[in-house]
Amino acid sequence: MATEQGQGPLGEVAPGQVEEFRYDDAIVRKFVAATLIWGFVGMLVGVILAFQMAIPTLVQSFPSLSFLDFLYDTSFLNFGRLRPLHTNAVIFAFAGNAIFAAIYYSTQRLCKARMFSDTLSMLHFWGWQAIIVAAAITLPLGITQSKEYAELEWPIDLAIALVWVGFFGVNFFGTLLRRRERHLYVALWFYIATIVTVALLHVFNNLWIPVGAYELITTGSVSSPDNLLKSYPLYAGVQDAFMQWWYGHNAVAFFLTTPFLGLMYYFLPKAANRPVFSYRLSIVHFWSLVFIYIWAGPHHLHYTSLPLWASSLGMVFSVMLWMPSWGGMINGLLTLRGAWHKVREDPVLKFFVVGVTFYGMSTFEGPLLSVKLVNSLSHYTDWTIAHVHSGTLGWNGFMTFGMLYWLAPRIFGVEKLHSLKLATLHFWIGTIGILLYVLSMYTAGITQGLMWRAFDTSGQLAFPDFVETVQRLMPFYWIRAVGGVLYLVGVVLGMYNIWMTWRAGPRKPEEPVHRAPALGPVYVDAPAPTSKLDANIELGKKAEVWMKATWHRRLERLPVRLTVWVIISVVAASLFEIIPTFLIRSNVPTIASVQPYTPLELYGRDIYIAEGCYNCHSQMIRPIFAEVKRYGEYSKPGEFVYDRPFQWGSRRIGPDLAREGGRQSHAWHYNHFMDPSITPGSIMPRYRFLAQQRTDFDEIAARVKSMAMLGVPYGDAVNNAPELAREQAQLIASELATQSGGLANIPIPAGEEAEDWRYESIEDLSERRVIALIAYMQRLGVDITKPAPEEETGGDQ
Numbered sequence: 001m002a003t004e005q006g007q008g009p010l011g012e013v014a015p016g017q018v019e020e021f022r023y024d025d026a027i028v029r030k031f032v033a034a035t036l037i038w039g040f041v042g043m044l045v046g047v048i049l050a051f052q053m054a055i056p057t058l059v060q061s062f063p064s065l066s067f068l069d070f071l072y073d074t075s076f077l078n079f080g081r082l083r084p085l086h087t088n089a090v091i092f093a094f095a096g097n098a099i100f101a102a103i104y105y106s107t108q109r110l111c112k113a114r115m116f117s118d119t120l121s122m123l124h125f126w127g128w129q130a131i132i133v134a135a136a137i138t139l140p141l142g143i144t145q146s147k148e149y150a151e152l153e154w155p156i157d158l159a160i161a162l163v164w165v166g167f168f169g170v171n172f173f174g175t176l177l178r179r180r181e182r183h184l185y186v187a188l189w190f191y192i193a194t195i196v197t198v199a200l201l202h203v204f205n206n207l208w209i210p211v212g213a214y215e216l217i218t219t220g221s222v223s224s225p226d227n228l229l230k231s232y233p234l235y236a237g238v239q240d241a242f243m244q245w246w247y248g249h250n251a252v253a254f255f256l257t258t259p260f261l262g263l264m265y266y267f268l269p270k271a272a273n274r275p276v277f278s279y280r281l282s283i284v285h286f287w288s289l290v291f292i293y294i295w296a297g298p299h300h301l302h303y304t305s306l307p308l309w310a311s312s313l314g315m316v317f318s319v320m321l322w323m324p325s326w327g328g329m330i331n332g333l334l335t336l337r338g339a340w341h342k343v344r345e346d347p348v349l350k351f352f353v354v355g356v357t358f359y360g361m362s363t364f365e366g367p368l369l370s371v372k373l374v375n376s377l378s379h380y381t382d383w384t385i386a387h388v389h390s391g392t393l394g395w396n397g398f399m400t401f402g403m404l405y406w407l408a409p410r411i412f413g414v415e416k417l418h419s420l421k422l423a424t425l426h427f428w429i430g431t432i433g434i435l436l437y438v439l440s441m442y443t444a445g446i447t448q449g450l451m452w453r454a455f456d457t458s459g460q461l462a463f464p465d466f467v468e469t470v471q472r473l474m475p476f477y478w479i480r481a482v483g484g485v486l487y488l489v490g491v492v493l494g495m496y497n498i499w500m501t502w503r504a505g506p507r508k509p510e511e512p513v514h515r516a517p518a519l520g521p522v523y524v525d526a527p528a529p530t531s532k533l534d535a536n537i538e539l540g541k542k543a544e545v546w547m548k549a550t551w552h553r554r555l556e557r558l559p560v561r562l563t564v565w566v567i568i569s570v571v572a573a574s575l576f577e578i579i580p581t582f583l584i585r586s587n588v589p590t591i592a593s594v595q596p597y598t599p600l601e602l603y604g605r606d607i608y609i610a611e612g613c614y615n616c617h618s619q620m621i622r623p624i625f626a627e628v629k630r631y632g633e634y635s636k637p638g639e640f641v642y643d644r645p646f647q648w649g650s651r652r653i654g655p656d657l658a659r660e661g662g663r664q665s666h667a668w669h670y671n672h673f674m675d676p677s678i679t680p681g682s683i684m685p686r687y688r689f690l691a692q693q694r695t696d697f698d699e700i701a702a703r704v705k706s707m708a709m710l711g712v713p714y715g716d717a718v719n720n721a722p723e724l725a726r727e728q729a730q731l732i733a734s735e736l737a738t739q740s741g742g743l744a745n746i747p748i749p750a751g752e753e754a755e756d757w758r759y760e761s762i763e764d765l766s767e768r769r770v771i772a773l774i775a776y777m778q779r780l781g782v783d784i785t786k787p788a789p790e791e792e793t794g795g796d797q
Contacts, residue, residue, distance in 0.1 A: 017517065017518055018515050018516065018517050019180070019515065019516060019517070019518055020513050020514070020515050021112075021113065021114050021513070021514055021515075021516075022114060022511040022512070022513055022514065023108045023109065023114055023511055023514065024104070024108065024114050024115050024118060024121060024511070025105070025410075025411045025509070025511060027104050027115070027118075027121040027122070027125060028101050028104050028105045028407070028411050029411050029412070030125050031097045031098075031100045031101035031104060031125065032097075032101050032404060032407060032408070032411065032498070034093075034097040034125070034128075034129060035094060035097040035098045035101055035400065035404065036404070036491075036494065036495045036498060037495075038089055038093030038094050038097060038132060039090075039093075039094040039098075039400075039491055040488075040491050040492065040495060041089055041093070041136075042086060042089030042090035042093055042094045043090070043094075043484070043487060043488045043491050044488060045082055045085055045086040045089060046086045046090065046484055046488075047481065047484045047485055047488050048071075048077075048082065049079060049082055049083055049086055050477070050480050050481035050484045051071075051481050052071055052072070052079050052082075052683075052685075053079070053477045053481075053653070053683055054474065054477040054478045054480075054481050055068055055071070056072070056677075056682070056683040057471065057474055057681060057683065060677060060680075060681075071685075072685040072686050073685075073686050073688060073689075075142070075689045076140035076141060076142075077140075078611065078612070078685045078687075079612070079615065079616070079685055080611045080612025080613055080614075080615050080616065080685070081139060081140050081141075081142055081611065081612050082139075082140065083612060083615045084139050084144060084148075084151040084612060084615070085135070085136065085139040085140060087148075087149065088132075088135050088139065088149075088151065088152070089132070089135075089136070090392060091149065091251075091255065091256065091392075092131075092132065092135070092255075093132045093135075094400070095255070095256060095260075095392070095396050095400065096128065096255070097128070098263075098396075098400040098403065098404075099194075099255075099259040099260070099263070100124070100125075100128070100168070101403070101404075101407070102259070102262070102263040102266070102267070102403055103172065103191050103259065103262070104121070105407060105411070106187055106262070106263075106266040106267070107172065107175055107176075107188065107191065108175070110181060110184075110185045110187060110188055110266070111175055111176060111178075111179035111180065111181050111188075112179060112180035112181045112514070112516040113175055113178050113179045113180055113181075114175075115171055115175050116170070116171050116172075116173075116174030116175045116177075116178060117170075117171055117174065120167050120168075120170060120171040120174075121171060123163075123167045124163060124167040124168045124171060127159065127162070127163035127167055128163055130159070131152075131156060131159050131160055131163060134152075134155075134156050134159070135152055135156065138152065138153060138156065138229070139151060139152075142610030142611060142612070143229050143610070144609065144610060144612065145206075145208075145231065145233070145609075145645060146609040146612070146614050146645050146647070147205070147233075147240075147244050147247075147248075147645055148244065148248050148650060149247070149248050149251045149252075150202075150205055150206060150244070150247060150248070150251075153229045153230070153231060154206070154208055154210045154229070154231040155229065157202070157206045157208075160202060161199070161202060161203060164195075164198065164199055164202065165199050168195065169195050169196075169199065172191065172195060173195075173559070173563070176188070176559040177559065179519070180516040180517065180518055180519060181516075182519060182557050183553070183556040183557050184556045184557070184559060184562065185265075185266070186262075186265045186276065186279075186282045186283075186286065187262040187263070187265040187266040188262070188559075189262075189286050189556075189562065190258045190259060190261045190262030190265065190286065191259060191262045192559070192562060192563050192566055193254065193258050193286070193289075193290050193566050193570075194254050194255070194258045194259040194262070196563060196566055196567055196570070197250065197253075197254040197258075197290075197294075197566070197570050198251070198254050198255055200567075200570060200571070200574075201246075201247045201250050201251060201254065202247075204243070204247075205243050205244060205246070205247035206233075207233065207234045207235070208231035208232060208233050208234060209231060209232050209234070209706050209709060209710060210230070210231045211227045211228075211230040211231060211232065211702050211703055211706045212227045212228035212229065212230060212702070214702065214705070214706050214709065215227055215702035215705075215706075218705070219702075222702075223696070223698045223699040223701070223702055224696050224698070224699040226696070226699060227699045227702050227703070230606070230703065232644045232645075232703075232706055232707060232710060233644050233645050234710065235644070235645075236640065236641055236642060236643055236644045236646070236710070237305075237588065237637065237639075237640030237641050237642075237643045237646055238305055238306055238307075238581070238587065238588045238637050238640060238646075239581060239582055239588070240643070240644065240645050240646040241301060241304070241305075241306060241640075241646045241648055242297075242298065242301070242306060242310065242577075242578070242581050243578075244645075244646070245297040245298060245300040245301055246294075246297040246298075246574065246577070246578070247297070248297065248300065249293075249296055249297035249299075249300060250293060250294055250296075250297060252391075253289070253293040253294070253296075254293070256391065256392065256395075256396055257289070257293075258289065258290075260359075260395065260396055260399050261285075261289075261328055263399055263403055264328075264332050264352070264355075264356060264359075264399060265282065265332075267352070267402070267403050267406055268332055268335055268336075268352050268356070269335055270406065271346070271348045271349055271352060271402070271406050272335060272336050272339040272342065272349060272352075273339065274335055274336065274337065274338060274339050275335070276331065276335050277330075277331050277332075277334035277335045277337065278331055278334070281327055281330070281331045282328075282331060283552050284324065284327060285324050285327045285328040285331060287569070288323070288324030288327070289321070289324050289325070289328070290566055290569050290570065291569045291573060292317050292320050292321050292324065292573075293317075293321060294569075294570050294573040294574055295313065295314060295316075295317035295573050295576075295577065296314050296317045296318040296321060296370065297314055298310045298311045298313065298314030298315075298577065299311060299314035299315045299318045299369075299370035299375070300314075300650070301314075301648075302315070302370075302372050302375045302376070302379065302622075303372070303375075303376060303379075303622035303623060303624060304620050304622060304635070304648060305620070305635050305636060305637040305639075305640065305648075306637075307581065307584075307587045307637075309580075310577060310580075310581060311372075312372075313577065314370065314577075315370045315371060315372060318366065318367045318370035319367045319370065319371070320367075321363065321366065321367055322363065322364065322367040325359070325360070325363030325364075325366075326360060326363065326364070328359070329356055329357075329359055329360035329363070332352075332356040332359075333353070333356055333357075336349070336353070345420075346420075347405060347420055347423035347424045347426070347427050348402050348405045348406045348423075349402075350402075350424070350427045351398045351399070351401050351402030351405065351427055352398070352399065352402040354394065354398050354427075354431060355394060355395055355396075355397075355398035355399035355402060356395075356399075357394075358390055358391065358393075358394025358395040358398065358434075359391075359394075359395040361390060361394070362387065362390050362391035362394070362395055365387050365390070366387070369383070369384070369387060376622075376624060377446070377449040377450070377453070378445060378449060379650075380448075380618060380649070380650070380651055380652040381444075381445035381446075381448040381449045381452075381651075381652070382441045382442075382444040382445035382448060382473070382476075382651075383441070383442060383444075383445025383446060383448075383449065384445065384650070384651065385441050385445065385651070386437075386438045386439075386440075386441030386442045386444075386445055389434075389437055389438055389441065390434070390438045393430075393433075393434045393437065393438075393487060394434050394438075397430070397434075397487075398430070401426065401430070401490075401494055404494065404498060405417055405423050405494075405497075405498075408497075408498045408501045408502070409501060411509070412501055412502045412504070412505040412509060413505040413506050413509030413510070414501060414504045414505040417497065417501055418497050418498075418500035418501040418504060419497055419500070422493055422496070422497045423493075423494070423497055425493060426490045426493040426494050426497070427490075429486050429487075429489055429490040429493070430486070430487050430490035430491075432483075432486055433483045433484065433485070433486030433487035433488075433489075433490060434483065434487060435483070436479055436480070436482055436483030436486065437479075437480050437483030437484060437487070438483075439479075440476040440477075440479035440480045440483065441476065441480055443476055444473045444476035444477070444480075447469075447472060447473065447476075448469055448473065448652075451463045451468070451469045451472065452469065452626060452627075452630070453624070453626035454626075455626070461626065461629055461630060464630070466630075466654065466655040467679055467680070467681045467682055468681075470653070470681060470682070470683060471681045587637070588637045588638060588641065589636075589637060589638050590638045590641060591636060591638035591639060591783070591784060592788035593783050593784060593785075593786045593787060593788040594638055594639055594641060594642070594783040594784070595642075595783060596642045596707070596712045596713060596714055596717075597642060597776070597779060598717070598724060598725070598728055598775070598779075599700045599701075599703075599704050599717055599721035599722070599724050599725040599728075600700070600724070600725040600728040600729055600771075600772050600775045601728075601772075601775045601776045601779045602700070602703055602704065602707065603695065603700050603703065603725060603772045604772035604773045604774070604775045604776030604777070605776045606703070607690070607769055607772055607773045607776070608647075608773060608776055608777075609645070609647075611687065611690075614647050614649050615649075615651065615653075616649075616651065616652070616653035616654045616684070617649060617652070617653075617654045617655065617656065617657045618647075618648055618649030618650075618651070618652055618656045618657070618658070619635075619647045619648055619649060619656065619657050619658045619780065620635050620648040620649065620656065620658060621633070621634045621635045621656055621658045621659065622634060622635075627656070630655075630656075631655070631656045631658060631659055632658070632659035632781070633659065633784065635658050636784065639781070639783065639784060642707075642712055644707070644710065653683070654682075654684060657777070657780055657781075658780060658781050659780065659781035660777055660778075660780040660781060661777065661778050661779050661780040661781050661782040662778060662782055665739050666732055666735050666736040666739055666774050666778070667736055667739035667740045667746075669773075669774045669777055669778075670691075670736055670740075670746065670747075670770060670774060671747060672684075673686070673687040673688070673690060673691070673770055673773070674686065674687070674688050674691065674747045675747070687770065687773075690768065690769045690770040690773060691768050691769075691770045692768070693768065693769045694767045694768060694769065695725075695729065695767055695768065695769050695771070695772055697722040697725050697726055697767075698722055700721050700722055700725050701721045701722055703721075704717055704718055704721040705718055705721075725772075726766070728775060729766040729767070729771045729772065729775070730762060730763065730766040732766070732771050732774055732775055732778075733762050733763075733765040733766035733771055734762050736765065736771075736774070737762060737765065743758055743759045743761070743762070743765065744758045746758070746759060746765070
């Protein structure tokens, strides 16, 4: 554990003046409150989503429950829009604020210094809350980049970079530089890795062209508010998928793992009143994670259009992660040696023990799921959902509540927590909720995977209709919803317990005065022993001196050098994968028949993205026989060269859409959007509002020009995009009317009962946003069946 003296345990420090200081626990209290509030919001949205997947078939069986239809008719309550709100709220609002509470509390005590700047602390807190509020507003409105864990649009991306680096990063590293404790304790190493790596991941995954800004610069005005917040990434197709999962996997690694390991290394020994089990193991644990984790992202793309070497490399490093991860788990659990009797009585230790255990389970399962054979079954199924939630609910959630219960008396100025019994009840309700959730989703995921690949004795798919799988999973979805409710109840109990603890103390707890000498300008290491034998002469005393005089012990007192080595480890590993993926042309061979989306199809694709359809549908047919049999020809890398952002998906609640174009008529798609129950058993939400909303054809021009700026060969379409879009929309509207037997027979869009309701004309119908979405759906996957344009027949095939 960290020493309690002002100078390091070894060597001589020039006499320093003893200084008085107070810690800033007011900022910790603010982050604790934000953690609880946003935790409740994030978990509540998750429960709503769980019931949204379970209720539709119940409503179909019991029409009296039709009052629940608002969950499926309201645009901002649709599953596709709420799901990214849930993930962002739980990860960046709940876990994020918990991380900041832990870092601000422990860093001050480990450095024996107040935070570098109270102003930066406040700017960090309010800036982060403003970002969360912006996400809570924009995501339900359909303003999204559609990149998992990076859905927020470009103005919010800039705000995140400013708050994370300019406020949080400067404040943290400024505190390290003015510390009064010579050596950096292990928790601080993990905080350093978190801050610098998340900054790198965020910046390089969020390089884009803002449509509105580009339009403003080139024309002097912005055609619509939608364009103002719209952006297209610099990367396309395969490269975009690679960058996204380089970011996505490592967002889990360096936002949901390394800072919580720092939390574990500080708060678990404090709660148990025991030193960390092994200093050497913590060194191996830290550097192994920092170097290995960054390589593992491509394992999310097995059997996709990503080059085989990249996904295989990701798999190898993912399997290697097993060892250092379990080393950290062992280090945490063995820290409790001699204190296991306390676990029976102390709810804080209960939360920590189960949290660390879930860390071990998740880090065993993660490498397992990266193995190609296992991944071929698990990917796109609810098995992945179970894996993710065992980590977030068990590891992140329980470590957070263990920390909050330990912190509450100390930051609110009271002797003890309001109710240990209530905290214990929270523990048991939360544990049961987690088990119900993950066990039901494990069962659902394996069931999905096996049903999708099942064949009958005649060699045909045993379950050719995708909805058969959906219906089979309904009991598990109900169990999952019940588990989510239980976990939410535990969150409410925790909020009440901590609120009552706060009420029992003074409104403004007085911060005690601390004293410690400033660091002296001279520091001399104790001489290393001449041999390990000499080091063990005095029953381990000199052995400890020898260990602490190693290179790493010296590195621990040099925060700048330690940070540089972390950056080198992360950047070197990243570039080894990124550079070949972007520079080797054979990684993405072109297909001459693949052409850019038409202006209307591009606009329809943006609607598809805004509605969050990627949360339920993939657009990637893997070269697995069952998938080819079910969906058609497997996907080729060259098909996605104009896809910004890529839409390969990570889950199939509905069927894959990579070859959807031309399979159904315009009328079928229109009717399906109005009422998905035309497919009995479907749990897809309704999109009737798209038949009410009108397309702003003028805003399409800026989107086409932005794509052209990124290298998409639009030619003359750059100059007449609105006209081309209107022309195609009117053609589709005319065909839709013909297929429906006339305008009067097209279903009314919002459930109105007026018998005389109808579209006024083909032109009126063509202006509805649903027509643009149909245009995109009919384009999916058809290019490879077309002949190549004559002028491009010499291209790579």
